[in-house]
Amino acid sequence: MNIDELSSPERRLWEAFPRGESVDLASADQGLNDPGGADRWGPERTVRAEVLVALLVGAVAAEPGQVAAVRLSGARVVGPLNLGHAEVAAPLALTGCAFDEPPQLYWAKMSSVHLMRCGLPGLIASGARVDGHMWLEGSRISGGLWLDGAHITGILNMSGVHLVNPGDDALLADRLTVNANVYCDQGFTADGEVRLPGARIGGQLIFRGARLHNPPGVALYASRLDAAANVFCDGGFSAEGEIRLRGARVGGYLSFVGAKLVHPERTALNADDLAVETDVYCTDGFSADGGVSFAGARVAGQLSLSGARLSHESGTALGLQRLQAEELLLRPAEAIKGIADLSYARVNLLRDDAGTWPSRLQLDGLQYENLEPPLTARERLGWLRRDTDGYQPQPYERLAQTYRSLGLDADGRSILLAKARDRRSTQGLPLKTIGYLQDALVGYGYRPFRAASWLIGLLAFGTVVFSLHKPGVLNADDSPHFNAFFYTLDLLLPVGSLGQEGVFAPAGIYQWIANLLVAAGFVLGLTVAAGATRALSRE
Template sequence: MEITELTDVERRVWEAYPKGRTVDLRETPDDGPEGAPEAGAAWGPERTVRAEILRALLLGDHTRADGEVPLLRLMGARISGRLDLRYAEIAAPIHLWACLFEEIPDLYGAQLRQLNLGRSVLPGLHAIALRVDGSLRLTRCRVRGPVRLGGARITGAVFLDRAHVGEAGATYSEPVLALNRVTVDDDFQADGGFTAHGQVRMDGAVITGNITFDDAVLSDPGGTALDASNLSGGTDFHAMRLTARGRVNLRGARIPGQLNLAYARLSHPDGDALRASSLTVGELWLREAATIEGRVNLRRSHLDLLHIASGTWPDEVRLDGLTYTTLDPHEPAARRLEALERDTDGFVPSAYEQLTAAYRRIGDDAAARTVQLAKQRRHRATLAWYARAWGHLQDVTVGYGFRPTRAAVWLLSLLLVGAVTFALREPVALKPDEAPEFSPVFYTLDLLLPIIEFGQEKAYAARGVYQWFGYGLVVTGWTLATTIAAGITRSITRQ
């Protein structure tokens, strides 16, 4: 392309490129409302650069003096036409800051040194299989349509902080931000008020550094706001104060450090608000998060620490196969049991065992026994009628072995009643000359305790209704002894 075919502003860009100089077309660094890229459609020729000129500049062979490094750094321009860099190999960094793109840039399969589109306004971005040997910066960008970065490889960091992708009320047939199977060798940053109106898709992404969505707003009501299934993170996933309207899907994700959803607001009333089945993470934090609107699915997930208050759990959960080492904050067992009773899979024994183990690790044996008792009661509802009857008896008498003091109370009560009864109506001696002195207390103990004998029952016999009362004590004693033995056996087996 001949330089004579260029406009004045294009000539400035052409001459600045091989020297690595900046061409700033903004009136002021902040460029108020009229000069902001959102108003770029009104900019005239003095701020307009044709996309074909940029393409020719980047793909051409430019002579430069020793020590000069080519760099395309253009600020505050309107880029007319389509910037077509498909399959291009460009060694010079590209900085197009606060620019307005009239058409969607096409970077399919391109290999770039660095790409900075910060503060720019674009109708979309087509960059599937993009390779960037450095950082990709979309800070404060306004992208009205989909950003396609599937399969991209970024050796540096990715910056989407304070960016806006998609438009409220618009309907998209694809994710507004497609990062599926992307590889990032550094941090991924989408915080500071990052907003997406539509699905953010990160399934199969591999990110070596931190992943940050602090203060982000992801909105896809009725759909999937964030699809990060099978995501592989290198360190932490921070999403503090995240607002997600739509499903957050973390199925099969692997994060060695924290998955921090503290103070988050998750809402998907018609399905899974948080789908994190088969998740493997060091710590899952939901500290002071709002009550989740929608179901939480943590089936088969593995956590070292689960930090969630009982009030954060929604009305429906799925916890079958969930394992964790520590549960915070410490709360009474009765409050923790509420979540287990909301499991849509019904009675899930493993959930009770996990909660029991968490209490035992911190030395709260009373809470652990409460959880185990609740487990037996929940299990009882699944049994046949005769098994339920036996379960009720064990519950009332010894609390399935978790309330051993009940046995002592029953024994003392029956002993008192029996002793008073037989003191008022002494049984008849079978052999008056050989019978020992009658003792109502030891006579009652002989009837109640099936193993120990004090010689009273064989020497004396009650008559009439008192005889039937004695039979009742015998049956009660045997039943009580059996349930106590069953409870003790269960307790020893657990230990």
């Protein structure tokens, strides 16, 4: 490059570069320094991009004992800034600058890149390696920010950045690697899709207070994201469009505290197969207009939906199928509008609130060790009977087992009795008839002492009948005095003898009555004995 052709601002930059000194071309009138109005900036604030390229690729050497750098503020950069595949040893630090064309940093090797409060019609840094920080704080980038396959050894700071590319990729960062934290906070906005699939982040991913807008598509696509520490989507975070974290891994905790997600009649949050090393918080004002799914997710600690508001009335508002978590806190601010699917989930402790149970549940295959609060069997039956799939045996058995493990055997039996009764509604008329009989007699075996009442009733009935119609004597020479009460009791007892049954023999219809008393006594007596045995064994 012929230095004699440099303009006054370019010559200033050229002379400052060997010592790494800053060149400030900004106006004293701060109202004229907005990069959005750079078309009004005159030649005194204009620098050709080719001058920057020449300096960065070695046209001028650093002065001895100095670190050469491009440090420029308040300039309009015209022409293509093309550093594709270049090796750049000098830092690039531009503040409040405006670009006419998207800078090209693809597959470049940079020492550090600072483009702060700049206006760019795009930035292409696919495959670039930055040995240091990449600082884009406060910049406005339209046309897309491309960081796919890039590797940044320090921090990626996009605090306050405005990405504008409606209907397309606002941020394309597939397979991005950042060794430290990624900041998308302090007013970060994106109009278009933010893509981080397969990205690897060595620190925290921070979307605190960010606003993402890409209806009706995907607002944040971060499937298979690997974050070594915490992920924050809180502090006023909002998204119009789907948040997709399918198969992502979070080494710390995941926070959606107070977040507002909007994707009506579709999936608002897809966290299927997510793996989180500690906790997930969708709490304290978290709201989702659309489905929230943690199907197949693995949460080492707590998944909390305390104070949440979930709405997807035409489908599954909360999908927890096959979830594995130490604790599930399902106490939303109001009843979930839509289906809550907990089928085949496995949690150690399930905390819920009867006042906010969804009207529609799916519970088949759900496994839990403890319930808080356990509630009474009658109250918990209202929970089971909200299952949209109708009668399923496993939820009853799981609940009964939990009650028994808590020492609430009576509640456990009540649940199993309800299971038998609800199963009866699915059977044909013959089995229903038998079921009603079993229920009336012994409560399907879960009310064994009800049989004692029947025995007392039959004893009274037999005493009256045989008092009025004394049975005949088999052996007149050797017969005890007939007693209708003891004779009936002898018929009813399945074991032993009181010396009456073998001596007296009724005839006709009374023989049928005697035989029915014998059969009923056998069945009912064994039922009472079995119930007594279980009661004694529990003691």
